[in-house]
Amino acid sequence: MTQRTFRNRRDAGRALADLLESYAERDDVLVLALPRGGVPVAYEVAVALRAPLDVFTVRKLGVPGREELAMGAIAGGGVIVLNEDVVAGLGLEEETIRRVAEREGRELARREQLYREGRPMADPAGRTTILVDDGLATGSSIRAAILALRRMKPARIVVAVPAAPASTCEELQLEVDEVVCATTPSPFFAVGRSYWDFAQTTDEEVRDLLRAAAGRRLGEQGRDLPSPAMVIRRAAIPVREGVPSEDTLFDLVGDARLVLIGEASHGTHDFYAARAAMTRRLIEHRGFRGVAVEADWPDAYRVNRYVRGRGEDATAEESMRGFQRFPTWMWRNTVVLDFVGWLREHNDRAKDDMDKTGFYGVDLYSLRRSMEEVVAFLERVDPDAAARARERYSCFDHASGDDGQSYGFAAAFGAGESCEREVVEQLVEMQRNAPEYARRDGMLAEDELFYAMRNAVTIQSAERYYRSMFGGRTSSWNLRDRHMVDTIEALADHLGRTAGEPAKLVVWAHNSHLGDARATEMGTRGELNVGQLIRERHPGECRLIGFTTFTGTVTAADDWGAPADRKVVRPALRDSVENLFHHVRDKEFLLRFDHMEDDVMRTARLERAIGVVYRPQTERQSHYFRARVADQFDAVIHIDETRAVEPLERTGRWERGEVPETYPFAV
DSSP: OOOOOBSSHHHHHHHHHHHTGGGTTOTTEEEEEOTTTHHHHHHHHHHHHTOOEEEOOEEEEEETTEEEEEEEEEETTTEEEEOHHHHHHHTOOHHHHHHHHHHHHHHHHHHHHHHHTTOOOOOOTTSEEEEEOSOOSSOHHHHHHHHHHHTTOOSEEEEEEEEOOHHHHHHHTTTSSEEEEEEOOSSOOOGGGGBSOOOOOOHHHHHHHHHHHHHHHTTGGGSOOOOHHHHHHHHOBOOBTTBOOHHHHHHHHTTOSEEEEOOSBSSBHHHHHHHHHHHHHHHHHHOOOEEEEEEEHHHHHHHHHHHTTOSSOSSHHHHTTTOOSSOGGGTSBHHHHHHHHHHHHHHHTOSSGGGOOEEEEEEOOOHHHHHHHHHHHHHHHOHHHHHHHHHHHGGGGGSOSSSSHHHHHHHHTTSSOOOHHHHHHHHHHHHHHHHHHHTSSHHHHHHHHHHHHHHHHHHHHHHHHHHHTTTOHHHHHHHHHHHHHHHHHHHHHHHTTTTTSOOOEEEEOOHHHHSOGGGBHHHHTTOOOHHHHHHHHSTTSEEEEEEEEEEEEEEEBSSTTOOOEEEEEOOOOTTBHHHHHHTTOOSEEEEEGGGOSSOGGGSOEEEEOBOSBOOGGGHHHHHEEEEOHHHHOSEEEEEEEEOBOOBSSOOHHHHHOOOOOOSSOOO
């Protein structure tokens, strides 16, 4: 079994029901829950299978004085199961065990009356009985339930739990007809580790769920309960080539000034094209002043100069030649080329320079290029300061290579000096002199100063980033995304300075950066991202829009730095949000989660992320994580079959593409 995390017990029950679907719509099936935590799980199972639900009470027998340590358990019918290792190890006497069993037996009887409220217990005789709990550790409680249940002569006993150690599941296979464990984490620490929300289930919740189940069996079950795909189909909003109508788009965006539009891969034409089309509409009709993309600051600023009519490049393609770092196709592709050309034409029609829209990068990989740009700026405005900057930045000369990783490795492991002090000194000096530089040539000087200052900030962030790369993924990831957000905010303030309020921006980046990390596995590892930080800092002023696909082709590499290939995207895994969307049977649609009445999209499901490297042979491990999509985004656009983005440098290798393989795959 794969390892997964559930949103809560109800979410776990839905996942478990998927694994028990062969028992659906059968008259001989009974679902029994171990209270209290097992009841919310079992309720979802019973609803999905159209089966009756009841409780089967079991009480732990705690060692006197050490009640958290179980010496056994007692179940309905007076059946006692003892942990002989604990009993023998502590030398527990029979009288001690009897007193505890009598006390817990009285409590067991009280709870049965409390939960059932006078209703008779459902009879398991001759039926397939599914015993459900919210998880297992040692399995002592479920074993007591199994022994007691055998006396009632069920036809089959099935044990079903969301989370348990693999060893416990294997041992139980010898005691019942079937064991279904949705996840078997290794190492297994505690049942609660498999849940985002593991709050205690109350007696009131147990009673409410049992009443609801009883009422459903008395007639409410006659109304068909909608499947998740049906719920989504009812909420789906039509799109054309991934683009919603203007009314839909503008209603979704509302008054937001930061619109973050993601992508499920860095190499899918449909995501790039739909995102560009939506951005054009926001620029033309909603006054958005900048496009901030997951690209390096100096490379994107060369494009910015071109689209604003200030650069030396004669064509859109020339302005994009700064994108030389792997992966070049991420920005040097036909969709971005068309968008840059359109943006230049749009700006040429603008009556005033303040009405023009810019194109900017927010990433931090440009350590060397940003140093060159800082020195070049200072050479024009302050040659003495340029000499000081060149001297400070020479600290990096001991490291080989241009990408910063060699510097980071050497600094992190003591093989070379750290340049942190020099980088900070340079930034502080530029900040001190900025007012004087800005006064020299008016607005154009302000723009160029802002460009140079952000290069200096990028150098500081990049220096820290490359050192942190060798100390832990979470640290480097968080530093990078914080830098992106700081750049977005600084850009909005700069572009909005004449209007007296921050400018409106569209942000382009991968889903993994723009979807709120708190709703994903990333958050459980301590990682944050752009989407989370923007929501926290600008509540009500932002919208997060993601993309998904089921299958198709993608431009990606086998490894970092390898050539671009046109690869086949495998059909999404069964337990994924992409597979759920595929079963809606609409080729493309948009979901707005604030308009969905059902919380089906707040269930934790697998979600696929393809970056610049795609490894189909390790699909599950390399490209999937769990997320609650409705909490991750404000809206998602699904395009069922997509095609690879076309690089400007099309090679014979890319043209040939990848030979399709046979499905299904073992992953």
